[in-house]
Structures are given as C-alpha cells and as structure tokens.
Amino acid sequence: MAQTPSSEARAGLKLISPPALYAILMLAAPLATVLVYSVLTGERGRVSLPLTLENYYDLVTRPVYSALMFRSLTVSFFVTLATVLLAYPIAYFVSFHVAPSRKALWLFLITIPFWTSYIIRVALWRTILGYDGIFDSVVMGLGITDTQPNILSNGVLSIIITLAHAYAPFAVLPIFVSLEKVDRSLLEAGQDLGESRLMTFLRVTLPLSLPGVVAAVLIVFIPTVGDYVTPELIGGGKTPMIANLMEVAMLKQRDQALGSAIAVAAMTIVALISVFFVLWNKRYLGGRK
Amino acid sequence: MKQGTGLGVYAVIYLVFLYAPILILPVFALNDSQVVAFPLKGFTTRWFGEMWADANLRSALLRSLVIAFSTATIATILGLFAARASVRYRFPGKPAAMGLIMLPMVLPDIVVAMALLIVLLSLSVPLSMLTIIMGHVLLCMPFAVAILTSAFQSLDRSLEEAALDLGESRAATFRLIILPLVMPGIIASFLICFTISIDEFVLANFLGSGKPVLSVYIFGQFRFPAKVPSMLALGTLLVLFSIILLGIAEYFRRRGVAKAGGKDSGGFL
Numbered sequence: 350m351a352q353t354p355s356s357e358a359r360a361g362l363k364l365i366s367p368p369a370l371y372a373i374l375m376l377a378a379p380l381a382t383v384l385v386y387s388v389l390t391g392e393r394g395r396v397s398l399p400l401t402l403e404n405y406y407d408l409v410t411r412p413v414y415s416a417l418m419f420r421s422l423t424v425s426f427f428v429t430l431a432t433v434l435l436a437y438p439i440a441y442f443v444s445f446h447v448a449p450s451r452k453a454l455w456l457f458l459i460t461i462p463f464w465t466s467y468i469i470r471v472a473l474w475r476t477i478l479g480y481d482g483i484f485d486s487v488v489m490g491l492g493i494t495d496t497q498p499n500i501l502s503n504g505v506l507s508i509i510i511t512l513a514h515a516y517a518p519f520a521v522l523p524i525f526v527s528l529e530k531v532d533r534s535l536l537e538a539g540q541d542l543g544e545s546r547l548m549t550f551l552r553v554t555l556p557l558s559l560p561g562v563v564a565a566v567l568i569v570f571i572p573t574v575g576d577y578v579t580p581e582l583i584g585g586g587k588t589p590m591i592a593n594l595m596e597v598a599m600l601k602q603r604d605q606a607l608g609s610a611i612a613v614a615a616m617t618i619v620a621l622i623s624v625f626f627v628l629w630n631k632r633y634l635g636g637r638k
Numbered sequence: 639m640k641q642g643t644g645l646g647v648y649a650v651i652y653l654v655f656l657y658a659p660i661l662i663l664p665v666f667a668l669n670d671s672q673v674v675a676f677p678l679k680g681f682t683t684r685w686f687g688e689m690w691a692d693a694n695l696r697s698a699l700l701r702s703l704v705i706a707f708s709t710a711t712i713a714t715i716l717g718l719f720a721a722r723a724s725v726r727y728r729f730p731g732k733p734a735a736m737g738l739i740m741l742p743m744v745l746p747d748i749v750v751a752m753a754l755l756i757v758l759l760s761l762s763v764p765l766s767m768l769t770i771i772m773g774h775v776l777l778c779m780p781f782a783v784a785i786l787t788s789a790f791q792s793l794d795r796s797l798e799e800a801a802l803d804l805g806e807s808r809a810a811t812f813r814l815i816i817l818p819l820v821m822p823g824i825i826a827s828f829l830i831c832f833t834i835s836i837d838e839f840v841l842a843n844f845l846g847s848g849k850p851v852l853s854v855y856i857f858g859q860f861r862f863p864a865k866v867p868s869m870l871a872l873g874t875l876l877v878l879f880s881i882i883l884l885g886i887a888e889y890f891r892r893r894g895v896a897k898a899g900g901k902d903s904g905g906f907l
Contacts, residue, residue, distance in 0.1 A: 367716055367719050375772060379756065442645040442646065461881060461884060462660055465880045466853070470660075477659065514659070572747070577840055595752060
C-alpha cells in the first residue's frame, strides 16, 4: 500500500484538521483578538476605535505595572532556580542509580502530587507557613526559636516556596529524559581515560543533559510568571503579581483593552527572556546525536 | 555504586517535601479542632459530615463531574486525531499545527482564560458550563496528545498493513486492529484529562457563570477560617480519588506499552 506523498499529505491534513481547527478557533483567534484589543480604547466592558498606544503608554508610565512585572519575574526566577537545582539530583538519581524496572514507579511517585488539587495544595501551604501554623508550631516545639517565624507574613517568600513545590515534577521530567539519552559508554570512556567521576560528570554528563535543563527552565519559568492562584490565596491578595493585575483590569475595572495590553506586554517580555536564554545555551542544544 | 547512597537519601528527603502537604491533609481533616495547628486535639470525623451536609458543595461537585466527563471525552477524541496524524503521516504545516495544539501546556492559564473570555463576551455568548468545557478541552488536549502519541508510537505498523492486505477496509482496520491496541492509552488519556478538569481553577473561574464548580467553591470557602477543616476533609477525599484514578491510568499506560512490546520509558508527560 504505497502512498504517494500527496495522498499521504491529504490523509494527514484530514486527520489533523479537527484538533487543529479547535486550537485555531479557541486559541489562535482569541490570542489574535487580545493583540488587537490591546491597541483599542476600552471602557466599561467595551472597546472602540481609533487605534491607540494609550494602554501601553499607561503600562510604561505608571510605576505599579513595572513594579508588579518585576515582582513576577523575580518570583519566577527564584522558583525556576530552586526547582531546577533541586530537581537535577533527583533526575540524576532515578536515571543512573535506580534499576530500569523501577524507574517508572519513581517517576509516578514524583508526579502524583502534581495531579492533586492545586487549590488545596496552595491552601495547605498557607496553613503550614502561617502565624501559629504547622511550621511555627514544629519549630517552636523543637525549641529552635521562641517567636513565631510566620513565613507567611513574607508574601514573596511564601509564594516562591509554594510555587517551587507545585512545579517540581515539571523540572524533574525533562532533565530525566535528557539524562536517559546520555550514552553510558561515553562515561566509561571518560573514566578509562583517567578522569575522576566528578570531572566525567562536569565534562560529559552535565553538558549532554543541558537540553533537558533548558526545557525544564522554560516549562517552569513561563507559566509561573503568569500564576494567578498562588498570590491570591497565599498573600491574601496583598502580594499581587502581574496575573492578578490582569484580572483586576479585566473583571473589576472591565477595561478589556488595558487587560489585553498587560497580557501582551507580559508575554512579550517572557518570550524575549526565553529566546535569550535559549540562544545563550545554543551550543549545548541540538547538533550532537 | 557507593556514591548512590547520598543521592538516595536526598531522593527520600525530596519525596517527603513533595508529599508533605498531602500527608498533612488527612491529619488535620481528622483533628478535632477548628485551628489547623499542632498539637492535635483528638480524633473526629465531624468535618466529613459537615462537608457532606453542604448542599452547595454537592451541586458544585455535580457540575464539576459533568464538566470533567465531557472535557475528558472531547479532549481524548481530538487528541486521538492529532496523535494519529502526528505519528503516522507527514504533511505540510505539521510543526505549526502540533505547536499550536501543544501551546496551552506552557501558556499561563490566565492568558488562555482572558483571551477566551474576551472573544466569548464580544460574541455575547452567555457564560455557562459549556464555556468552561470549551476552555478545559483546550487545556487538556496537549496532555491527551502526549499520552496518545506514545501509544501510537509503540504500535507496530506491519499489523495494520497485514489487515489491509488481507482485504479489510481502512475503517475496519482502525476499529479492529489499531483501536484495541491503543485502548490503554485512550483510557489513560481520559483519566488524566478528567483529573485535570476537576482540579482546574483559573478557567473555571473566568469562564463560568455565577454557579461555582468544585474548585471555585473550594477557593471561596478558604476565605472563612471556620470552613477550613471541612475543606481539608474534602481535599482528603479528592486526593484519594485522584491517586486512585492516576493509579488506574498508570496501570493502563504500562499495559499498553507492554502489549505493544515496547520498552517502558516511564512517566505521563
């Protein structure tokens, strides 16, 4: 049943069209609408012509926007740093020290917490970190300190802890996949040639696993910049991030144009940072098979 | 491998950190005190009773179940199309189409929610359970595609060719040969999408009408300290439920891999 390229292409296009059309209608078109709305004038739930850069001008000139964007980026930076640094040894352990037959079980164990209600998990961190909460009562019970640490009063720190916990599996999996691809004979070769274990790791394993690290960084960094639930529940709304500002503009002020402009600006900044990060690591990505 | 032990200890500590909130959940759901703190006051099941007596919660749960069931069905069917096309065929525009389908996996939920909301409002579509389902399908499709792609990848193409050579039609080949072989992947995809939809909050909050679904209801209740213990009781049940569903999903995923004679590379994502 040899298929000519064109009939294969036709069959493929026919198959892909339902999901692709769905994604175009429900995602591409709405995102394009957001882009258009961001250069319109919005008030009380309506948008109107003429085209204007007023919304973006607002974003640049009013300090609250850049302050919250900066806070979002800072939080994401530390969350990404923490998740990736903590995840690498785990991915390494499962890939190199766990028997092949039990790797799937370990990965399953690591991913389970991710699949359990996010709202409940965030709320639990609040009760763990809060004044007289679980962390406080344990620390004081052990006699480490006399006063409640009350980590929750530090909004940014508690948001970082909560998000780092939530995104942990996202960082482990890509790193694990890239470590699995590392050709084990290269490591033996390195050690046969007289390198120490540490040097073999630094000069062979680590560079070869960097594509996974880059993927992990992006998959954690991008969604955390736009996280909405954690600042809302953890900070009690007192430590808002950029996503909360989008919600206020959209639902409370009902200024869809401004909300769109915030979204476009935030996503552009995130995309630029991601592209720079990928380019910066370019020499480790691709190429070697 | 001596140096593995240090890493092993770290791995255990890491798992404890991951599971800490989930393990704390049942402890305080069964603790006889409104205040969520040590020391424990005593054993009680009254929070579970209080939770179940809440009629608003029951109707929110019902809405969530309907939404999750519809979402999982639609997302898995669309995922089947996309995964089959991506594994089996080469066609122009494939990277762009697959990229767009997988995009919600990395986009912040709030951006997806906002974009959809703007379009729905501008078309004067009333917000309802249907609009939540529309959003959830978009969000779940990448996960369905990822699971089903690996199911199709481990499929031996010669089986399909044999059936065609023996005179079966394309439709019959798909129904009799391919579908049974990828069935474990389909079940796994359905269960994962179901779990995601039940838990999802941002889209459910933005795209829903005044009647809350379960996640939105829970979110609202956490503002009242008196409600926290019964929400923890509910959370305990939800976590148990998720773990059971995921265990079943994992079982089918592995059986699917074994059935097709593949090597288990592990993991859902």
